[in-house]
Amino acid sequence: MGQLKPQKNVYAVIDLGSNSFHMLIAKSIAGGLQTIGRVKRKVRLAAGLDKNNVLSTEAMQRGWECLTLFAERLQDIPNQNITIVATATLRLATNADVFKTQAEKILGHKVNVISGELEARTIYKGVAHTSSCTGKQLVIDIGGASTEVVIGKAFDALHYKSLNMGCVTYLERYFKDCQLSNSNFNAAIKAARTIIDEISSEYKAAGWKIASGASGTVQAIQEIMVAQNLDDLLTLKKLNSIKEQAIEFSTIAALDLPGLSEDRRLVFVSGLAILIALFESLEIDTMGLAGGALREGVLYSMVPEFHNNDIRKRTVDGFMSRYHVDQKQACRVSSLAVQLAANINKDWPVESLNGLPLLKAVAQLHEIGLLIEYKQYHKHTAYILENTDMPGFSQSEHKLIAAVAGAHRSDFQKGCFNSLGSNSLLAQYIVRLLRIAVILSMRRQDDVLPRFELSAKNEVLDLKFESNWLKEHPLMASELQQESKQQGKLGWKLTVN
Incomplete structure (x- = not known):
């Protein structure tokens, strides 16, 4: 059999740390980086430094054994897509060259001891x-x-x-x-x-x-x-x-x-x-x-299209392309949700709590679960978001987006945001606006969107339409009445006129 061709869009970073050696393998896909392999071994290289900063043979041996494992995985990756960095212990060790020479022989690649x-x-x-x-x-x-x-x-x-x-x-x-x-x-x-x-x-x-x-x-x-x-x-x-x-x-x-x-x-x-x-x-x-941290920093430096970019946009676009989201509908719901938030900006601090980017993101991603099935798609969306990395969003923002996605339609429970701690009030604001935006855009057409005004007083939302609009759109009127009941069950008032 001929040798397999290395995959052009796969990258590897090896970080020879003082406590552990790590190998990170990622694939450039859908405008983002997807981790496809991680190997970590505790080597405790620094424990082998004596008071004169001479690295012991035992510590070097532990390191070389670990690199033999890593070498096997590097064979399938193009040479130019591999970077190996070493840090503090090999900066300090007076005999670092001994370790480095053997390491390069094992890996077949240059080891960069970085400052x-x-x-x-x-x-x-x-x-x-x-x-x-x-x-x-x-x-x-x-x-x-x-x-x-x-x-x-x-x-x-x-x-x-x-x-x-x-x-x-x-x-x-x-x-x-x-x-x-x-x-x-x-x-x-x-x-x-x-x-x-x-x-x-x-x-x-x-x-x-x-x-x-x-x-x-x-x-x-x-x-x-x-x-x-x-x-x-x-x-x-x-x-x-x-x-x-x-x-x-x-x-x-x-x-x-x-x-x-x-x-x-x-x-x-x-x-x-x-x-x-x-x-x-x-x-x-x-x-x-x-x-x-370090490995991700090296990785992002290696992939030219990521040198600078709006990371959040890259993440959201990656999800939308991977899960074949209807981009027009995602945009429609997102801009409606933002319009609703602008209407009540004085009364609800969504913007001052840095909630607008989160409202936009969840509005653009709320339908990714449709790729699985319709009935429970909000739950599938929440599951996918919860269990996928979201570069550009902090851990707490990531949790909020997943929780809101899971509660954006059908019944949802009063305590569903309790686990979000200080973000639970923001999640409550965002979910109430998103649920209305999803209903208002249910016909999936721009030219049938209603003219409306939304006002807020404390927790009470008041949604007003032009005089006969609701009469002429009985399905929309019925959906909004149901939504009013649903929010009422949780102690939130929504009036629709």
Whole structure:
């Protein structure tokens, strides 16, 4: 058999981190990037650095064994679509060349040891391509041997530093005996603070609108908080509470916090100590989880059509093309929903809560479930949205869009937005407007759209039409009466005249 041809639209990024080695494989499809493979192995390369920064043969061996696995998967990908980057440990190791030479032999590709600054900028790019911040954003990535701290806006990193502290090196240094005590934690926090304090005045002066964590530590903390029925925003109070809970276990071997996965356990406490120091020194109020980081940053740099773009538009267009959405109808419902929101702008703060882009997105995507079947299509839409990445939308926005899509027609339950926390009121506003827009555009024609006026007083909506319009359109009148009853059941008043 002849050799298979490599697929032109498939890309691979390998990230030789200080804690784990990762391989990300993605396909460029429908104007977006679709992940088709991820391989991750804990190598803990940084644990092999001695006090003179010489990397042990054992640590190198662990790394080479992992790369042998990765090499098998790279054979099917075009050479020019593969990028391999190495970070802090191989920046620090005095014998990095020994590791690198063998690694390149195994992979058949060049390994790029990138500077801390380039790593920070690339991490920021990965976050910018997968999140939705419109203002300045603080991005933090706690790695195995370094921590990157970046403030950026749109796609540009404005302030970026790579700090010499990480969850593997701090584990070796401050939790060497694997004991969990106040003094171990405090020593690690104090050491991290000393490093962060050098940049804190510059960063606090620059300011930011939202803070995002791009590391496994932040994800692990979020999973613990969800297991404890807390919302998923990190605060210093929550971090200190988790620290106190961890100390009660006395040793890392016994550490068994609900929600903490086994593969994070070893380096969790050292990462937590660094994160507490960052919150204290930079005076961070709240932090969410970023959707991407270094690997995504490298990936988006490799694919030319993604160098700059409206990410949200790219995401929505990708869904519409993949699920064969009727684009005219999606546009019709979207512009009607926006018109309804404009009518009541003074009374309902949809715009000031940054809800308009979310209303537009869910209006354009509400019919993707039709590809499965009509009767329950709203539920199919919600399921698809819930279980598909949505670059450009934060985790909480993604949840809101999926929840609203599932409630945009038929009966829906009073408490269906409770899980959205602070976004539940915005979801309520958006769903009420969307449901009306869907009914008003039910004939799927532009020239039969009614003229209307919508007003709001507190929670009460009043929808008015020209004098005989409802008489002449009995089906529409009946649908709107049913909708009025449906909203009434949930304690929301909708009058139609």
